[in-house]
Amino acid sequence: MHLIVVGSGIAGLSAALTAAEAGARVTLIERAAEGEHGGNTRYTEAYLRMKSMDEVADDFVDHFMANAGGYTDPSIEQEMVRDHADWSPIARSQSMVDPDLLSAFADHAGTTLRWLERAGLRFDFLPTAFVTTTTTRLLPVGGGLAMVETLTEACKAKGVDFRFETTARSLLVRDGHVTGLATSRGAIEGDAVILACGGFEGNPEMLARYVGAQAINLRPVARGGHYNKGEGIRMALDIGAAPNGDFGSYHAEPIDPRSGLAEPAIFTFPYGILVNKDGLRFTDEAPGTVDAHYENVTRRIFQQRDGIAWLIVDAQIDDVPNWQKGSRTDQPPVRADSIEALADAIGVPRDVLADTTGRYNAACGAGEFKPLERDGLATQGLTPPKSNWARPIDRAPYLAWPVISANVFTFGGLKVDRHARVLDQDGRAIDGLYAAGETMGLYYRTYTGSTSVLRGAVFGRQAALHASAAA
Numbered sequence: 001m002h003l004i005v006v007g008s009g010i011a012g013l014s015a016a017l018t019a020a021e022a023g024a025r026v027t028l029i030e031r032a033a034e035g036e037h038g039g040n041t042r043y044t045e046a047y048l049r050m051k052s053m054d055e056v057a058d059d060f061v062d063h064f065m066a067n068a069g070g071y072t073d074p075s076i077e078q079e080m081v082r083d084h085a086d087w088s089p090i091a092r093s094q095s096m097v098d099p100d101l102l103s104a105f106a107d108h109a110g111t112t113l114r115w116l117e118r119a120g121l122r123f124d125f126l127p128t129a130f131v132t133t134t135t136t137r138l139l140p141v142g143g144g145l146a147m148v149e150t151l152t153e154a155c156k157a158k159g160v161d162f163r164f165e166t167t168a169r170s171l172l173v174r175d176g177h178v179t180g181l182a183t184s185r186g187a188i189e190g191d192a193v194i195l196a197c198g199g200f201e202g203n204p205e206m207l208a209r210y211v212g213a214q215a216i217n218l219r220p221v222a223r224g225g226h227y228n229k230g231e232g233i234r235m236a237l238d239i240g241a242a243p244n245g246d247f248g249s250y251h252a253e254p255i256d257p258r259s260g261l262a263e264p265a266i267f268t269f270p271y272g273i274l275v276n277k278d279g280l281r282f283t284d285e286a287p288g289t290v291d292a293h294y295e296n297v298t299r300r301i302f303q304q305r306d307g308i309a310w311l312i313v314d315a316q317i318d319d320v321p322n323w324q325k326g327s328r329t330d331q332p333p334v335r336a337d338s339i340e341a342l343a344d345a346i347g348v349p350r351d352v353l354a355d356t357t358g359r360y361n362a363a364c365g366a367g368e369f370k371p372l373e374r375d376g377l378a379t380q381g382l383t384p385p386k387s388n389w390a391r392p393i394d395r396a397p398y399l400a401w402p403v404i405s406a407n408v409f410t411f412g413g414l415k416v417d418r419h420a421r422v423l424d425q426d427g428r429a430i431d432g433l434y435a436a437g438e439t440m441g442l443y444y445r446t447y448t449g450s451t452s453v454l455r456g457a458v459f460g461r462q463a464a465l466h467a468s469a470a471a
Helices: 010-021 039-043 060-066 074-079 099-118 143-157 204-210 213-217 223-227 231-237 290-302 315-319 339-346 350-363 452-470
Strands: 002-006 025-029 161-163 168-174 177-183 186-189 192-195 250-255 273-275 308-313 334-336 398-410 421-423 429-435
Touching: 002 010, 002 177, 002 452, 010 025, 010 099, 010 143, 010 452, 039 143, 039 223, 060 099, 099 452, 143 161, 168 231, 177 192, 192 231, 192 452, 204 213, 204 398, 213 398, 223 398, 231 429, 250 290, 273 350, 290 398, 334 339, 339 350, 339 398, 429 452
Parallel strands: 002 025, 002 192, 025 161, 177 429, 192 429
Antiparallel strands: 168 177, 177 186, 250 398, 273 308, 308 398, 334 398, 421 429
């Protein structure tokens, strides 16, 4: 059997190594140069929503189902209670989180991590960038870079043929069966193709079309995202694949736009106030723990003029133990000895910022400040409110960081089943075509955090196992 894998992030490498271990001949196509390959995986810390090596976190399934799609027809939902084989074509191709696929995701997560462990990776409950958390997270030692480097070497040892600096262009199809791939360096024939080449966060035309004109204010969260141009999604849609996931949305993360680091996140905003370019607050900065709410707050930043806001804190930020771990930028904050001077330094109207800060300070009530847990220390009579960690900002020096929304990955992708087979608009598997990682669509509304790398590993492996068994 000859299997063609497109992309060398965690999904593509997991697929390639699994297939090679099963005895298949594997060709891996990657647009980046060697050493720059790995897509988003190369630059992420690769948080995994697990409570142990063998079990997903307690809130794993519930969070997915709470963000399973739009307003689904109840009659279609009722079908999905039955055995998957009895679903109608409409149900099988429905754009939503497929409960059968979600079950497979949860069931295979632990065995996939154990397989990665056997491949040479180590996992531990390491510190994260979140000062406050609501769920459990496991991490690979060495992060995503260790995943890319370890699996690349394992693939090479198994004879995987890497073709770097080669871009996938379109699928080759004969009698309804995907038979190979047209690339920037010629056609490649094979028995099956696994698309694991990311979303479209690196494609401004697709972003403008799906996310909207405001997408000009987005940028990929790390260098690897620039390689994700959306070809895998487009070439499958072109042959009748069903879409899945929220094409108008993406995983949002708050970052410092001045920094060129990978993921220069600013997760300290619950301890200050966020103001837009007009000097006005526009959101509740602290509705709950930062890990559960940073995405929704970041989306509000994205909606502001020019997609930017300023986080303002004062000297009391030092009351938050180890707050610096939540400020991952390499750029220093803007400092000033008064709110008016800070306003001048960051370019917002000084009278508006002084009024915004004054009204916020007056709305802060008495109570015990508990920085490492939801303390209910909320503003009174202020719109928008601040629900936790609300203390007056009145002690110099005053500090400010610019914050924009980064695009970690896009939500829209291809509809797949529990085996990662790409489905067509009638809910039928397209013979010889699979998708995994960001290329498969899975997320709606609020991202189920720390599941994307896990998704890539699980479904990259499931795709290769199914393709090898089918052969």
